């Protein structure tokens with residue numbers, strides 16, 4: 539095996555561990571400001587440093603979390619004792635990773651569709667992130683859903699960018715997480731979500747193949763198959779699980795190293811219950827786990843509220859969700 543493949547495989551082995559998932563703590567400036575605002579915290583660099591130190595320093599987090607996705611700023615920040623945050627993660631047995639896309643913009647000539655930017659200069663940025671300790675990366679493409687969205691153009695263009703990104707990462711010895719998110723916003727049915735997710739994933743794997751991406755050395759971070767949050771009829775836990783597993787089975791090649799779901803606006807309890815049900819549907823070719831941001835961070839953020847006196851309580855709230863999701867990744871969550 540080449541040294542590059544060995545490097546990628548070692549990262550995959552560290553990330554894909556039974557009963558463990560990923561913590562997404564890679565909110566961009568505007569997104570973290572939105573999350574902080576819900577509990578009345580101002581998004582200053584110091585507050586972001588404190589928050590992310592709180593998360594990464596939760597004692598024993600590495601028992602349920604194998605990797606953390608960070609935002610660029612965090613790679614250079616330090617905990618109160620002066621330890622760099624990526625080092626703190628490593629010391630907890632958690633592999634540091636980095637969000638590398640530069641966010642979404644409207645796709646021109648496709649009203650309602652969006653495209654993710656950030657490919658220019660990516661190879662150079664990855665070298666720098668690697669020096670700072672990042673061993674894997676994430677790129678998120680988003681798909682708005684309606685009767686007519688996403689368009690073929692959006693499906694094809696986003697697949698192409700995801701595949702370009704993944705190929706550049708592997709070339710740099712960085713494991714790519716490929717994240718196509720079919721959004722929960724809207725009033726579409728679960729059937730419509732299934733149809734869109736199948737078309738999206740099909741196109742993504744077609745593009746990954748064209749770009750020569752080694753599927754056994756990447757991870758997929760998909761959304762679950764859910765009805766739109768404004769849809770009149772919400773789905774049962776088992777319906778979500780069976781629809782999600784059916785769509786993945788039709789589109790995701792068995793060699794893919796792991797499937798780590800995003801939470802996408804589900805409540806923390808829903809995200810755990812759905813992951814558990816998905817893992818109870820029987821034997822699957824890939825490990826199915828979590829890569830949650832909101833579903834892991836909401837309870838600790840509410841407990842913290844920017845007060846140092848609440849750090850202990852906030853860490854307990856994070857550990858609780860991490861432990862329950864770890865159980866769900868084994869299909870052993872007891873609600």
Ligand code: 13P
Nearest residue numbers: 562800801802830831832
């Ligand atoms: P949520 O779990 O909050 O959807 O976030 C996951 C993520 O990484 C979004 O890019």
